[in-house]
Amino acid sequence: xxxxxxxxxxxxxxxxxxxxxxxxxxxxxxxxxxxxxxxxxxxxxxxxxxxxxxxxxxxxxxxxxxxxxxxxxxxxxxxxxxxxxxxxxxxxxxxxxxxxxxxxxxxxxxxxxxxxxxxxxxxxxxxxxxxxxxxxxxxxxxxxxxxxxxxxxxxxxxxxxxxxxxxxxxxxxxxxxxxxxxxxxxxxxxxxxxxxxxx
Amino acid sequence: xxxxxxxxxxxxxxxxxxxxxxxxxxxxxxxxxxxxxxxxxxxxxxxxxxxxxxxxxxxxxxxxxxxxxxxxxxxxxxx
Numbered sequence: 001x002x003x004x005x006x007x008x009x010x011x012x013x014x015x016x017x018x019x020x021x022x023x024x025x026x027x028x029x030x031x032x033x034x035x036x037x038x039x040x041x042x043x044x045x046x047x048x049x050x051x052x053x054x055x056x057x058x059x060x061x062x063x064x065x066x067x068x069x070x071x072x073x074x075x076x077x078x079x080x081x082x083x084x085x086x087x088x089x090x091x092x093x094x095x096x097x098x099x100x101x102x103x104x105x106x107x108x109x110x111x112x113x114x115x116x117x118x119x120x121x122x123x124x125x126x127x128x129x130x131x132x133x134x135x136x137x138x139x140x141x142x143x144x145x146x147x148x149x150x151x152x153x154x155x156x157x158x159x160x161x162x163x164x165x166x167x168x169x170x171x172x173x174x175x176x177x178x179x180x181x182x183x184x185x186x187x188x189x190x191x192x193x194x195x196x197x198x199x
Numbered sequence: 200x201x202x203x204x205x206x207x208x209x210x211x212x213x214x215x216x217x218x219x220x221x222x223x224x225x226x227x228x229x230x231x232x233x234x235x236x237x238x239x240x241x242x243x244x245x246x247x248x249x250x251x252x253x254x255x256x257x258x259x260x261x262x263x264x265x266x267x268x269x270x271x272x273x274x275x276x277x278x
Contacts, residue, residue: 130225132235137218147220164253 003071003085012064013089015057021094023051028102031065035110072103073110125160126153148172213249214241236261 005013016024030043044062048055072082082103086096127150134145150165167175185191216239222231239253256264 128226131223132220134220138216
């Protein structure tokens, strides 16, 4: 699979064809920092002054690099595909080698960052429980009813939430039995085949 | 309709339930043995929407609460 670049991308990256491989390495390092932490326009100013070019050109160059790296990591391009894709951009041999190295070093990290941006449902964070005995209520006195109180902490894209739930011991036993059965499903031959194929 | 119901209110109490229990143990403390009172208040706001509030009180808190209620009841008698 090859990456297709639009003309605007090619134009942005054409600036990088005119500079030395060291500068390209520096730009790659800046792009990785931006992918990790977000953009910082002040860095463009410094780089633009050092290289004697427009701030906009530097800005577009870094953005073009970021796009190249994230798209290649997203599609998990292998070496040959990556090299074929950047062939059309007009880089010289050294620059292409540098880009390939940076891609291979960082693609795992970029994929981790990208995977955190996927759609998220509230997921488990922590569970606290408490075992009570109810002795009386407004409607019935002199009783001994055991209950279990849960505080379920969930997290949804960084936002934490708590839910309070109540159950009686019989239901709790049933809950644990059902969850246990779900875990046992993992050990069935069908699931084992799938897991083996994923790994 | 009573005029006081059409004016500005902070919501009306629709239902109140309580229960008394003893917390025997929890995941943080194997032998708690602390009694508590749990109350559920159902409140209807001016538009009729019912919201439920559940909270727990320890015995000292509950004693404080009931004393204040008795105080209020006594004042109401005077009015």
